[in-house]
Amino acid sequence: MTTLDPILEELTQEPIPPLLKDDGQPIFRDSWEAEAFAIGNLLIKQGFLSCSEWVNIFSEEIKKAQVQGDPDRGDTYYSHWLNALERLCIERGLTDWQTYQKQLQLWHQAVLNTPHGVPLAIENAYLETDDNHDHHDHSHHHRHHHHHHSDKLPENMLKPVAVFRR
Secondary structure (H helix, E strand, O other), X not given: OOOOHHHHHHHHHOOOOOOEOOOOOEOOOOHHHHHHHHHHHHHHHOOOOOHHHHHHHHHHHHHHHHHOOOOOOOOOHHHHHHHHHHHHHHHOOOOOHHHHXXXXXXXXXXXXXXXXXXXXXXXXXXXXXXXXXXXXXXXXXOOOOOOOOOOOOOHHHHOOHHHHOO
């Protein structure tokens, strides 16, 4: 059992209702934003940090981004939230840098290996791909897919919140 297991178990047992802005539009632009928000709140609820500690860590990440040129239009809010979560989990020993980097690599490979229309899952990092495979000398069925992904991945795919899952 890892330090994060109680948090992740609660996250899977406590569904998040849709959160809407006053105009009826969703608060979160993508599912990773909602997941990051939920994990941050669960870390506070589970006592890994206080609300004021979170505000300080999150504020530091926003200030750091502004120094680096972030125009602070609101569209990078959850990227800062995610950066703060990653930093917090490493600093508090909820994960370590090597484990975190390994998970990032697995997710990167999963994105590259996942066929179009198939849900993204870390297990897809282990799917066979058709690299270095000659399809013209035989006619058997393959488990793997026959298209290639760009090596340039969307930023939200490079740093999925689920790196902290088992």
